[in-house]
Amino acid sequence: MSALPLAPVELAKSYLLLNHGPVTLVSSAAGGRRNVMAAAWAMPLDFNPAKVAVVIDKATLSRELIEASGEFVLNLPCRAIAAQVLAAGSLSGRDLPAGDDKLGHCGLAAEPGRAVAAPLLAGCVGWLECRVIPEAHNQQAYDLFIGEVVAAWADPAVFADGRWNFPDADRHTIHYRAGGHFFATGEAFSLPAGSADD
């Protein structure tokens, strides 16, 4: 049984978790180690099969674990854990003693993914489990990784039937600016959609 509120999200609709541009926490695991980093530079890349793009710097431990495992999870944090997001973006897993764990240092609990070994982070409101589609040139030249989404989950109190519906200020997704400055995802508004995709 999971301690996390994981309701399945249809893969072809999983881009809706990322479409509005929130900051992500990228988690990874390989060879008995696990890690987490913050990434604002992530976006959907395709609907079906669902794909994402994310930038993973060469200097990071996450890069090593993702290249070794071919897997990562894009976790969608909410405002309640903004301090943990900032900690994940400020500290490098490389600076910790071997055997030490950045998730613990950042105050992030986790359990293993269902389709990948990379962890699903507690306190998040959405999760995209991804397998790397190897693209050596992109990875080398641009630090750009492309992943296929192989499982997707959302906290049903926050995202259900393909829509975000934030129940309180703490559970809004967040957007990263720089230097410890964030925006919360703000007011929802709608216009007649014409022929736009739904």
Place this chain on the structure above:
Amino acid sequence: MSALPLAPVELAKSYLLLNHGPVTLVSSAAGGRRNVMAAAWAMPLDFNPAKVAVVIDKATLSRELIEASGEFVLNLPCRAIAAQVLAAGSLSGRDLPAGDDKLGHCGLAAEPGRAVAAPLLAGCVGWLECRVIPEAHNQQAYDLFIGEVVAAWADPAVFADGRWNFPDADRHTIHYRAGGHFFATGEAFSLPAGSADD
């Protein structure tokens, strides 16, 4: 003299216009035609030289103009022109009579870019003029375009000294969900930054 409120943004800081994941309007021009499309799937890719990544579907007129010119502009719309963003995302330039202009249909005024021919759209609050870095495999396999930012501008009433400071609700940037549903960029909040990049 420009009718648009164009204050220059240092290229190495231009990622800050896009870092929080707002929706963009991609404008293009080639061979006497110009066009605009909405793109939520855009993100920064590098600081210096500044680069961006954006998804441009093969079916679009924008794709043809961008491939012909090797240029595009990522325009950052604000809430005041959300209806124009939705129109740009709902209508294809291919469905208009030859010689007709999607910008006019969408109610978008424009003037040419300073470094590229693609237009800068009125009513926006930031502009990233980009030259395509040709990557045929990405373009073909993923509809993914990489651009180098060669000029960047912001409305100084909304973005100055590397920071967003929205003066009123109409000039907040916006984030696209689906089907005519948006979020406004919401409340700004800050945490002690530790060693995070500024």
